[in-house]
Amino acid sequence: MNKFILFLTTIIALAACKDEEQSAKNEDAPVRGLKTILIEDVERSTVRHFPSVLQPASVSALSFEVSGKLKEVSLKVGEQVKQGDVIAELDPTSLELNVENMQAAVDVAKATAENAADDLVRQEKLLANGSVTKVARDDARTEAARAAAQLTQAEKQLETAKEDLLKADLKAPFNGIINTMDVDSFATVSAGSPIATIYATDAFEVSFSVNYEVVSMLTVGKRATVRLADNPSVVLDAVVSELGSRADTVSSFPVVVTLTDTEPSIKAGMAVEVSIEFVVPAGAGFTVPLSAAIKEGQIEPKERITDPAPMGVYVYDPETSTVKAHEVMVAGVRENSLLVVEGLKAGDRIASAGVSFLRDGLKVKLLPDTE
Numbered sequence: 001m002n003k004f005i006l007f008l009t010t011i012i013a014l015a016a017c018k019d020e021e022q023s024a025k026n027e028d029a030p031v032r033g034l035k036t037i038l039i040e041d042v043e044r045s046t047v048r049h050f051p052s053v054l055q056p057a058s059v060s061a062l063s064f065e066v067s068g069k070l071k072e073v074s075l076k077v078g079e080q081v082k083q084g085d086v087i088a089e090l091d092p093t094s095l096e097l098n099v100e101n102m103q104a105a106v107d108v109a110k111a112t113a114e115n116a117a118d119d120l121v122r123q124e125k126l127l128a129n130g131s132v133t134k135v136a137r138d139d140a141r142t143e144a145a146r147a148a149a150q151l152t153q154a155e156k157q158l159e160t161a162k163e164d165l166l167k168a169d170l171k172a173p174f175n176g177i178i179n180t181m182d183v184d185s186f187a188t189v190s191a192g193s194p195i196a197t198i199y200a201t202d203a204f205e206v207s208f209s210v211n212y213e214v215v216s217m218l219t220v221g222k223r224a225t226v227r228l229a230d231n232p233s234v235v236l237d238a239v240v241s242e243l244g245s246r247a248d249t250v251s252s253f254p255v256v257v258t259l260t261d262t263e264p265s266i267k268a269g270m271a272v273e274v275s276i277e278f279v280v281p282a283g284a285g286f287t288v289p290l291s292a293a294i295k296e297g298q299i300e301p302k303e304r305i306t307d308p309a310p311m312g313v314y315v316y317d318p319e320t321s322t323v324k325a326h327e328v329m330v331a332g333v334r335e336n337s338l339l340v341v342e343g344l345k346a347g348d349r350i351a352s353a354g355v356s357f358l359r360d361g362l363k364v365k366l367l368p369d370t371e
Helices: 002-028 093-129 134-166
Strands: 032-034 036-038 045-056 059-063 086-089 169-171 176-181 194-200 204-210 223-228 235-243 253-259 271-279 285-289 309-317 322-334 337-342 349-351 364-366
Touching: 045 322, 086 194, 093 134, 204 271, 223 253, 309 337
Parallel strands: 032 364
Antiparallel strands: 036 349, 045 204, 045 271, 059 194, 086 169, 176 194, 204 253, 223 235, 223 271, 235 253, 285 337, 309 322, 309 349, 322 337
16 A cells, blocks of 8 residues: 555656646747737728629621622631621622623613603604594603613612622621631521621620629619739729619529720630629728638628628737637628628737637737838
């Protein structure tokens, strides 16, 4: 029994020595430097972002007004064209032949009309001399009128044939980019059949879907910005141009944003992000960097997207030179910062870096603010 007590006493003594040694090490451990931000600027709005794809505001379908056989088609999808540039051409042979035929018909009708007019003059003279009856004169007058009408009709057909010849070239109605080419070289096409589509380079829009709460906060004409995903430095002004009153799917309402600004490098199909500013539901808040969030656990789901969500941050206590875990309420995002609407006040300092290495009550050394 005495041996057991002696062994137990020895173990306790060793453990006490280790505790004292560990305490000494903790006291000698360097105090962690703390980078903080001062809570001072009040924000009254939050920004929400919606990913989408840039698309032309309008696409014009081009077609020939006459039928015929195409020449070689050299334009490709994505090529830029200027107003008046030829998109496609018809072989003019048949159209030129039609013009020649109509010209010949005009010549025949003109000769017939001249003969009928001369005959009417003769019949008028003979009637005056009593050599013919009035009926013969009336028949000559009718024939002259019919021949003149046929001449007019032939001349109109000649004009139409000449206009059709001019329509053998399909030209760009405005400066734009070829969106589709729907025909192959040397194909026979009919009037009105689609040949190509073209869109203007200065009119783009973005469409996406939002839930009911968001669409209820939007109005036509509300300002927005569009940022290129591949080149974030390009930010273009835009406005909300269309709002869907009926959901495409469950709780999904279509929104269309039209660009009011342009940039030579943008093209249809580019990935973009639409940013729209909304008033903070709580009235006002403070912006804190994303790096300030304590990334432990999960954010509880909200009943509504506009409801603030809880989040943890470390607040610096100048009296004890320690950090304390503190819960705040976040109502959204402003640029690259979180918008805190509850739990902070002006003058507070919160940890802005190295949050994962901190713990509640940890003693720290406040680092000076950097510009």
